[in-house]
Amino acid sequence: MKCTQCQMENIEGALFCEECGAKLESRQEFVEAADAAAPQLVLSTQDGSKLDIPAKDEIVIGREDPISDVFPDLDLTNYGGMEKGVSRKHAVLHRAGPDYTLEDMGSTNGTYVNKKRIQPHVPQAIKAGDEVRLGKLSLSVRAA
Amino acid sequence: MKNGLNVRCVMSKDALLRTENDQAVYAMVEITSGGRTGFGAAGANFALVLDRSGSMDGEKMDNLKEAVGYVVDHLSDRDVVSVVIFDDQVETLIPSQPAKNRDEIKNSIANVIARGGTQISDGLKAGLEEAKKGFAKDRVNRILLLTDGRTWDDEELCLRLAEEAGKQGIAVTSMGIGEEWNEKLLLQLAEKSGGDSHWIENPISILDVFRSEVEGLQAVSAINLRVTGRMNHGVKPVKVYTTVPMIADASAKWIRGGSLLADLGTLDGKKGQTLLVELHVPKQKAGKFRIGQIEATCDMPSEGITGQSAKSELVVDFTDDIAAATKVNAEVMNLVEKVSAFKLQTRALTEAEAGNIAAATQKLEAAATMLLNLGEQDLAETAEREILSLRKTGTLTALGTKKLEYGTRKLTHALK
Numbered sequence: 001m002k003c004t005q006c007q008m009e010n011i012e013g014a015l016f017c018e019e020c021g022a023k024l025e026s027r028q029e030f031v032e033a034a035d036a037a038a039p040q041l042v043l044s045t046q047d048g049s050k051l052d053i054p055a056k057d058e059i060v061i062g063r064e065d066p067i068s069d070v071f072p073d074l075d076l077t078n079y080g081g082m083e084k085g086v087s088r089k090h091a092v093l094h095r096a097g098p099d100y101t102l103e104d105m106g107s108t109n110g111t112y113v114n115k116k117r118i119q120p121h122v123p124q125a126i127k128a129g130d131e132v133r134l135g136k137l138s139l140s141v142r143a144a
Numbered sequence: 145m146k147n148g149l150n151v152r153c154v155m156s157k158d159a160l161l162r163t164e165n166d167q168a169v170y171a172m173v174e175i176t177s178g179g180r181t182g183f184g185a186a187g188a189n190f191a192l193v194l195d196r197s198g199s200m201d202g203e204k205m206d207n208l209k210e211a212v213g214y215v216v217d218h219l220s221d222r223d224v225v226s227v228v229i230f231d232d233q234v235e236t237l238i239p240s241q242p243a244k245n246r247d248e249i250k251n252s253i254a255n256v257i258a259r260g261g262t263q264i265s266d267g268l269k270a271g272l273e274e275a276k277k278g279f280a281k282d283r284v285n286r287i288l289l290l291t292d293g294r295t296w297d298d299e300e301l302c303l304r305l306a307e308e309a310g311k312q313g314i315a316v317t318s319m320g321i322g323e324e325w326n327e328k329l330l331l332q333l334a335e336k337s338g339g340d341s342h343w344i345e346n347p348i349s350i351l352d353v354f355r356s357e358v359e360g361l362q363a364v365s366a367i368n369l370r371v372t373g374r375m376n377h378g379v380k381p382v383k384v385y386t387t388v389p390m391i392a393d394a395s396a397k398w399i400r401g402g403s404l405l406a407d408l409g410t411l412d413g414k415k416g417q418t419l420l421v422e423l424h425v426p427k428q429k430a431g432k433f434r435i436g437q438i439e440a441t442c443d444m445p446s447e448g449i450t451g452q453s454a455k456s457e458l459v460v461d462f463t464d465d466i467a468a469a470t471k472v473n474a475e476v477m478n479l480v481e482k483v484s485a486f487k488l489q490t491r492a493l494t495e496a497e498a499g500n501i502a503a504a505t506q507k508l509e510a511a512a513t514m515l516l517n518l519g520e521q522d523l524a525e526t527a528e529r530e531i532l533s534l535r536k537t538g539t540l541t542a543l544g545t546k547k548l549e550y551g552t553r554k555l556t557h558a559l560k
Contacts, residue, residue, distance in 0.1 A: 011424065013158065013167035015477060016484040021510035045314065070533050 004040070005055035024057060040144035041100050041128055045079050051139070059093040060105075061134065062086060076137060085109035085135030094123055101128050109135035148447070149366065150176045151440045151456040156476040159461040160433075161168030161469035166424045168382075171458050172476045175408075175440050176416035177365035182309055188361050190215065190276035191240070193271035194256075194462040195291040197231040199425040201258035204292060204321055211354035212253045215288075218358045219243035224283070227253065227276035230267030231260030236299040240277035262293035264329075265301040268316075272305055275314045282445040284364050284410055285314040288357060289333065290350075290531075292321040297330050303336060311338035313368075315409055319344055319353055323542045327549050340389035342549045360389075366442035366452070373404030375436035378426035385420045387479070387556035388412060391486045398455045404438075411442060415426070418556070428462040435460060478518075485514040489527070489552045496540050505534050511552075525552045 008019035043051045062072035063073045063081045070088040087107040094101045101123035104111035112133035116123040128143040215428035227238035237252050271287045316337040318330035321344045334341035342353045383395045400404040436457035443450045492507035512527035530544040
């Protein structure tokens with residue numbers, strides 16, 4: 001039975017992943033869930049780099065700044081975040097089962113979904129195929 | 145006489161789906177004595193091993209003296225007590241003797257002056273000698289070790305002494321005051337001997353911890369508790385955890401091939417004992433399958449009973465009914481989740497110690513999520529703070545480490 005969070009193979013019947021501690025569904029529940037639900041999403045940059053999204057239900061996206069004690073879950077510094085106007089705490093990606101929403105955290109240069117600026121602090125549903133822009137940094141939303 | 149010992153086994157799933165491969169199933173084994181307590185009247189053998197190093201001076205030493213006085217006042221004349229004090233030298237202040245001369249014992253303690261360094265093994269060795277002198281099979285035999293500092297270059301010897309004590313039926317209760325002591329060592333001393341460990345944040349709480357030890361002694365309902373698990377052919381016990389007095393992985397100590405043999409020492413009449421056993425079960429035909437049998441045996445000297453025994457069967461149903469096989473028992477699930485949080489935290493600390501910051505962070509993040517699910521807000525926040533510390537400095541804080549180590553081990557206390 002494969003853990004959906006870290007891909008570790010666990011023995012059938014295990015309740016939690018031995019590697020990352022994520023709750024495991026039995027194969028049957030997992031198969032049924034996979035049939036019914038939308039696939040997991042990943043974010044990738046324009047050059048195709050896949051971003052490493054932590055296995056959490058709330059993922060803060062931004063730029064790391066140790067001086068201000070800001071350590072986002074998804075740090076875009078190495079993807080041109082600074083040059084492209086990504087705020088230190090720019091947006092938060094919420095995950096609820098198969099559903100994802102993106103919420104702007106009051107960023108300076110705004111968050112866009114399919115070229116439309118979203119209102120700060122109002123979560124916006126996103127799905128595979130959408131384009132997300134944080135300031136001037138574009139990210140593609142894809143199925144895992 | 146009515147059997148005072150009860151064993152209750154609950155499986156994580158009543159039904160398992162028929163598959164081609166081995167699968168995991170968990171058994172929660174609860175051992176209780178029908179609420180019986182009061183065994184303490186039958187006798188205790190307490191060896192107090194106390195740190196009097198220079199750093200104990202002041203509030204710590206004053207509170208310690210008061211706490212020792214409380215213990216002495218609450219032991220009965222039939223109980224046996226000894227007191228060993230140590231810094232980088234050791235002194236047997238009160239050799240093993242009946243706890244009758246209370247004033248004499250308290251006066252000896254009152255004259256102790258804090259001085260010197262910390263050499264725990266010397267104290268533990270002398271304490272074990274005294275505990276052996278007062279040892280009796282029908283007594284609760286215990287060493288209470290208290291320190292506020294790190295010992296130097298004798299950790300291995302300390303662990304060997306704790307193991308020796310455990311084999312002889314003498315449990316070590318280790319207590320650390322403040323922040324400057326080695327929690328890993330103190331927890332291992334308790335685990336190796338089948339004892340408990342306490343973190344005393346504030347010297348004023350020393351008395352509370354000593355009081356809980358005395359109350360725990362009075363709550364002992366049975367001694368020489370042994371749990372035997374005999375498994376059906378092909379069934380493998382792979383992990384076993386105790387949950388009282390704290391969560392501890394006892395797999396290496398108690399799993400012998402396809403069997404389980406656990407010497408638990410005493411049974412607390414109020415808390416009982418709960419074990420979590422992870423089993424791997426081979427493929428089976430449809431129908432009832434007997435995984436194995438759990439048997440507990442103990443003595444209850446206060447009632448004149450030896451060799452008391454109780455048994456319970458581990459049974460599941462192998463089925464093709466998917467709906468039936470996905471039902472998980474909520475009580476067992478909760479216990480597995482608590483043990484998993486403890487495991488994650490332990491692995492995170494091991495990774496951090498080895499300098500694997502990314503792995504330590506990932507484990508702590510997972511532990512924080514699990515602790516939140518369990519409603520353990522404070523512990524989850526501690527884990528979050530330690531994640532920040534790891535990212536900033538590459539290390540964990542002494543305070544946060546102690547909170548996580550002790551907090552996750554005692555998660556099961558809410559069960560009782």
